[in-house]
Amino acid sequence: xxxxRPEVVIQSSNRRWTICSVPxxxxxxxxxxxxxxxxxxxxxxxxxxEFDAEESESTSPKYIVYDGINRTDILGAVDRVLRRMGLExxxxxxxxxxxxxxxxxxxxxxxETLKDYINWSxxxxxxxxxxxxxxxMLVSKSYLTTQDDFDFIPRxxxxxxxxxxxxxxxxxxxxxxxxxxxxxxxxxxxxxxNFTDTSSLEDYFAQEYLEDPLxxxxxxxxFSIFVVITxxxxxxxxxxxxxxxxxxxxxxYSTENISDVDAYVIGTxxxxxQVFPYVKKYIDAGYTNKDAFENYIREIGGDxxxxxxxxxxxxxxxxxxxxxxxxxxINRVKASKYSFFELYRFDMIFDKNLKLYLIEVNMSPNLLAxxxxxxxxxxxxxVLYNLFNMIGVGTVYKKNIFAFPEYDVxxxxxxxxxxxxxxxxxxxxxxxxxxxxxxCKFCWxxxxxxxxxxxxxxxHEQMNRxxxxxxxxxxxxxxxxxxxEDITPVNKFYIxxxxxxxKKNKHFC
Numbered sequence: 071x072x073x074x075r076p077e078v079v080i081q082s083s084n085r086r087w088t089i090c091s092v093p094x095x096x097x098x099x100x101x102x103x104x105x106x107x108x109x110x111x112x113x114x115x116x117x118x119x120e121f122d123a124e125e126s127e128s129t130s131p132k133y134i135v136y137d138g139i140n141r142t143d144i145l146g147a148v149d150r151v152l153r154r155m156g157l158e159x160x161x162x163x164x165x166x167x168x169x170x171x172x173x174x175x176x177x178x179x180x181x182e183t184l185k186d187y188i189n190w191s192x193x194x195x196x197x198x199x200x201x202x203x204x205x206x207m208l209v210s211k212s213y214l215t216t217q218d219d220f221d222f223i224p225r226x227x228x229x230x231x232x233x234x235x236x237x238x239x240x241x242x243x244x245x246x247x248x249x250x251x252x253x254x255x256x257x258x259x260x261x262x263x264n265f266t267d268t269s270s271l272e273d274y275f276a277q278e279y280l281e282d283p284l285x286x287x288x289x290x291x292x293f294s295i296f297v298v299i300t301x302x303x304x305x306x307x308x309x310x311x312x313x314x315x316x317x318x319x320x321x322x323y324s325t326e327n328i329s330d331v332d333a334y335v336i337g338t339x340x341x342x343x344q345v346f347p348y349v350k351k352y353i354d355a356g357y358t359n360k361d362a363f364e365n366y367i368r369e370i371g372g373d374x375x376x377x378x379x380x381x382x383x384x385x386x387x388x389x390x391x392x393x394x395x396x397x398x399x400i401n402r403v404k405a406s407k408y409s410f411f412e413l414y415r416f417d418m419i420f421d422k423n424l425k426l427y428l429i430e431v432n433m434s435p436n437l438l439a440x441x442x443x444x445x446x447x448x449x450x451x452x453v454l455y456n457l458f459n460m461i462g463v464g465t466v467y468k469k470n471i472f473a474f475p476e477y478d479v480x481x482x483x484x485x486x487x488x489x490x491x492x493x494x495x496x497x498x499x500x501x502x503x504x505x506x507x508x509x510c511k512f513c514w515x516x517x518x519x520x521x522x523x524x525x526x527x528x529x530h531e532q533m534n535r536x537x538x539x540x541x542x543x544x545x546x547x548x549x550x551x552x553x554x555e556d557i558t559p560v561n562k563f564y565i566x567x568x569x570x571x572x573k574k575n576k577h578f579c
Contacts, residue, residue, distance in 0.1 A: 129470045130158045131173040131463070136165070138179040147437040147447070148176050151454040155464050173472050174463060176200045178434050182403070190403035196473035198461060201433065202302065202410045204399020208392040209414070209433040212250045212275040218391060222384050223428050224278040230263045233276040244279040244325075246335075255335045257328040280427055283323070284420035286366060287348055290323040291316060292336050292419045292429060293363060296453050297385055298538060300411050300461055300531055302396045304524055304564045307389050308531075308538035309381070310456065313358045313449045315415070316343035344445045353445055372424050380426040383550065385416060386541050388428060390553050393561075408527075411461050413453070456536035464534070474526065483533075489525045490514050491570035512567060525567070532578060543568040 133152050135145045152174070153159065160169055168187040173196070177184065181201040193199070207213050215226025227233035233245055237260040247258040247265070250273055257279060265274035283290050294315035299307040318341040320332040332339060343349040343359050352362040364374055400407050415435030419427050437454070439447035458464050462472050467479055474480050495501060496513035505516030517525075532540070543565045546554065557565075572579040 129468070130156055131470055131472060132160050132171060133157045133174040133176065134160050134162055134169070134172045136162055136175065136177045136179075136184075138165075138177060138183060141178070144436070144438050145176065145178055147439075147450045147454060151451050151458065152176075152463070155455070155458060157463070172197065174198045174200075180205075180433070185403070190405040193405045193409050194473075195406040195408040196471055197406075197409050198411060198463065198472055199409050200412060202299065202396040202399060202412050203403050203405070204395040204397070205392070205412065205433060207395040208389070209431050210250070211248070211430050214388075214428075214431060215275070215277050218388075220384075220387060220428075222380075222387075222426055224280055226278075227276040230260075230265055230276075233263055234260045244281065245276045246279050247274050247276055249274055253337065255337060256331050257325060257334070280419060280421060282422045284422050284424065285323050286318065286346075288322045289341070289346075290319045290334060290336060290419075292417055293317075293359075294435075295381060295385065295416045295418065296435070297389070297414045297416055297431075297541075298411065298457055298460070299389065299396075299414070301408075301524070301527065302393050302400070302410075303407055303558070304560050305390070305393050305542055306528060306531065306540070306564075307385070307542050308460070308535060308540050309385055309416075310453050310537055311539040312360065312452065312537035314360045314363055315446070315449070316346070316349060316359045316363065317341070318343070318346050342446075358449075367424070377424065377426070381418070382539075382541050382548070384418065384426055384428050386544070386548070387550055387553060388416075388431065390542065390549075390557065393558075408523075411457075413457060452537065456538055459534045459536055460531050460538060462530060462534075480526075484526050484529050486514055486522075489522075489529055489571075491567065491574055511563070512570065521563075524564075528564070528568075545569055545572075 135149050135152070137145050149159070157174065160172055162168060165184060165187045168184065170192075175181070175198070177200060181188075181199055182203055190203075207217065212226060212228060215223055216228055225236070227236065227245075237243060237245065244257060245260060245263070246255050247263055248255040254274075258276075260276075263274075263276055265276070285291075294317075296310040296315075297307060298310075299305075317336050319334065319336055320339055320341055321330070322333065324330070324333040327333070331337070343362070344353060348366065349359060349362040352358070352365075367374055367377060396410075397407075400410065412433070413435065415432040417429045417432065419429055421427065437450040439445070439450060455464070467475065467483070469475050490496070490512075492512050495509050496516075500507055501510035501513045501516065504510075505513065510516045514522075543561065545568075546565060549557070549565075568578075
């Protein structure tokens, strides 16, 4: 499969002249080439979504919300936000008759469940889809705990033999048995564990139990961070920094009676932050879960900078090790790599020493706010609003698809001078004559079209990220040394480019 990319041209790539040219001639040629650049910028008609005659009269982008489980309420927040942003909804009652004329597809289930209805190789680069193929290594609870050797993930086991052998070597450890869907969690002695290694979510696996969890007024709690991956190869991802999701056990913490799971398991049955007294007083006064959380950490003498450094390191390290599976997944379905994005929820917990642990990563996180969780409605909708703005669904100028607009309009927003770096090298004779030397790799005239396009995407996300903080790319010093050797050349290129962009403009950081 050849590289799938839009032919985006921001400025002519002709080499610099060694003699002065006639200014009038340049002006005439530039004006004459604008329509040409516009056509190239938008590729050609074969790359545009195919709208029928009736739909072509509409000027609004179109979206599909597909739950696949007959639970229209579960994606209500997505539906509300997209409607408020001016998108038109396409109803899908029969997936076997799946329409082609959409701009955004949001599915509760994994997109590969629609493989019988969608020809992935026909997906255009500007059609946005909310799941990455190949993300199973990130969201599968059993894979996440058994395939990685991070000290922030409690160790998992897929067979009863493995957990018994490990328990014999570590008699001080206790273990929980849980379904691969992460339900049914309970403390079980290794000798009583009996499960098989299959792919069904109704099968069990085991995991080390985190002893001495940090308690909040005597209750065990966890907190969740929303994470968005906007691109792989190159990799870009962010976390929502305005708020966190908090959940508390129903009862004060205790493991004396292991059959009383409500005292030590935060599951489907839990106390929401909106009714937990300490947090409720913050919410009633107009503050957020995050405000309450940070104040509690201060009260117990914690270092907030260290807390958030741990959060970013856990997210960064986990996603970096999973990118290869997403790249393979995209290649497998033969789709455009530019079409995918995904919203995840990372569930985390602290021990009493404020060491952070990752419990699970959720695909299609629950955005349904009802009863005692109704206050979360505003957080969920704000997460989605910021997400859609960042990936280009929301915009300050009119467009009817998510492709970049014609040359004049795009240059108004992201002209190439906002992306160029290293003039001290690019304006030397070394790079003026050719682009062979590696030192010239960031010079605009030496960049491949795909890199220019990816830089435009990164710039748009940076300009419109709202309440999202970029986790990657970042400077090398923020990346765990054990991961550096495995970072791809493409990602190392963009790490260096982001570094140079930050030197040029601190706001970019």
